[in-house]
Amino acid sequence: MGETRHTRVLIIGSGPAGYTAGVYASRAMLAPILVQGIQPGGQLTITTEVENWPGDTEVQGPDLMVRMEAHARAMGTEIISDHISALDLSQRPFTATGDGGTTYTADAVILATGAQAKWLGLPSEERFKGFGVSACATCDGFFYRGKEVVVIGGGNTAVEEALFLTNFASKVTVIHRRDSFRAERILQDRLFKNPKIEVIWNHTVEEILGDDAPLGVTGVRIRDTLTAAERTVPCAGFFVAIGHAPASELVKDQLELHAGGYVKVTPGSTATSIPGVFAAGDLTDHVYRQAVTSAGMGCMAALDAERWLATAG
Ligand code: FAD
């Protein structure tokens, strides 16, 4: 049987929200434990340049997260490489079960489990995942040197992924279901100026086409949303960039959630429907979903936890 660790504040997640909560909870002398999960550093570790983190005109996402981790550690956060597979919020102290065999008990919990990439849900997407289908250009772009790739989506992620892929691919085709992007204007301007990128508006992807031996993608069948006409776009790589869904699996039957799975918090605070449980970052935010807003909510969660522990905990 594994060991049991008790902490005043358990922080679950190591993105900007989790690490910032760690900095603040440590400075409040709460000696927090932070469990990193399977993506230490969170979503920013799968991107390159970040240009909107205040104080850094440009910083590499993975570098920023290494700095945040070091900051939280230096302030006194105990950072543990583990993944929480179960969380019991029905009684205090709250109990979390780690994959590594450790049981964590906590007087207060800060949930900062962020969000994960969404997939289209096509059977052909499943078939070629890891064999031409990817949701991370930074991770997999290198495999497509000199080849044609397709990106689907119209938000910041899709535009950034398309721009990044021009470093490797001979051609990048962006397919979007509407006739305008929702990405920031500065990113759109860069995309439209890039001669390697073609945009196909008003189309959906119906099927990813490919071979079995060796398993790999050869193209995508797309459909015009206005005329219903179908055609094939050849490509060796297919990058899905259609947004992210909150990682609320651990708490979906225990806390009140918004439609879409985002954890509900009292407006202006990080308090969830269970006293002593706080939520921060992309897990609770379907509007802003930025590193800086997540970090801000991480700060709020630690301050909320500190105040709650001082009175109730
Ligand atoms: P996340 O960063 O999603 O981190 C979640 C953490 O929770 C991870 O560490 C994960 O391991 C952990 N976790 C999940 N489940 C468990 C579990 N069961 N047990 C333990 N741990 C768990 N924002 C910007 O402001 N600027 C940008 O330039 C920018 N670029 C981006 C580029 C890409 C490709 C993507 C995908 C996003 C980008 N964003 C950007 C958005 C930004 O990354 C997010 O808003 C931010 O990372 C959210 O932080 P978070 O702390 O809420 O969660």
Ligand code: NAP
């Ligand atoms: P997003 O903003 O939610 O955009 C998702 C895009 O995918 C939308 O264009 C959407 O189309 C499209 N889409 C959704 N479901 C689809 C489906 N089933 N089929 C086809 N297309 C589909 O997601 P995101 O781009 O991942 O960004 C998430 C958050 O992270 C945002 O808040 C963003 O600002 C942030 N982020 C910031 C940066 C940055 O600051 N540089 C970089 C990356 C991400 P519609 O437009 O028609 O809805």
